Amino acid sequence: MNKNSSKKTPPVAASDVGRAAFCPHFLELKQQGHTPSKQAQYLMKQGSQAHADFNQSITRAKSKDKRCYIASYLYGIDDPRTESLRQFRDKKLLPHKAGRFFVSAYYRTSPFIITLAQKSSMINKLLNTAINGFMTKIKDLNNNKNKGDS
Template identity: 30%
Template sequence: MGFCEKRIQLAHLYGEQVTHEQQKDRARGQLAHQRYLEDGLSSRGDRRCFVATCVFGQDALETQVLRQYRDAVLLRCRLGRWIVGLYYRTSPSLCAHLVRSAAAMDATRRLLRVVVAGCLLHIARRDEQ
């Protein structure tokens, strides 16, 4: 945001003149930004985990672990963000296939349990350091 030079000069000479309405709006905006930031850094903010939700359920432990791994590890590097973006583009169609095939659902469930175990180990090692 930019300010005109005159406003900066007046604020310097007379102090910041903020009305009660502006104070309320500023506080509301700061609270909204804080919530947005917290949602972006926590698993509550982005609950998209299509395949795990399809296979295990929305609030299953496995789904929560995968979300935690995404937030704590993948979203913190460029390659990880690219992988997550690719996953978001392809996983809805994968889920449509899984719903139609019990064998594919079972195989995916077994594979994801191995992935979840690896994610848990990686997170535990990271936390130890």
């Protein structure tokens, strides 16, 4: 049997690689069975909490996404109809891969659509009719859901 194949080195966890970037001797010390000092453990705990806080703030910022270009153009950024469409996006579209694809395509194309609507009253009317029709469908879906809950 070959000397090199008798013992396999276990894979290194990504978090350990990160720690090794901070302390180049970390992996060697861990392999030798050394444990971090109390002060190092305290500092690692503080660092982990800072990372968790940062990640939570990013998640909160994402959930308060104010973009809804076409509705903001038609109704205003703080209009209840615009907020209703944002909620539809967040609750119904974003949880699904196809919904995320649709939202991404919408964000890429809607500024162009708004530019066209600003230049053409006919396109503006069509856009208004389409969004109002969509709003009606959303209200109908919500009303039917609420009737089924009773």
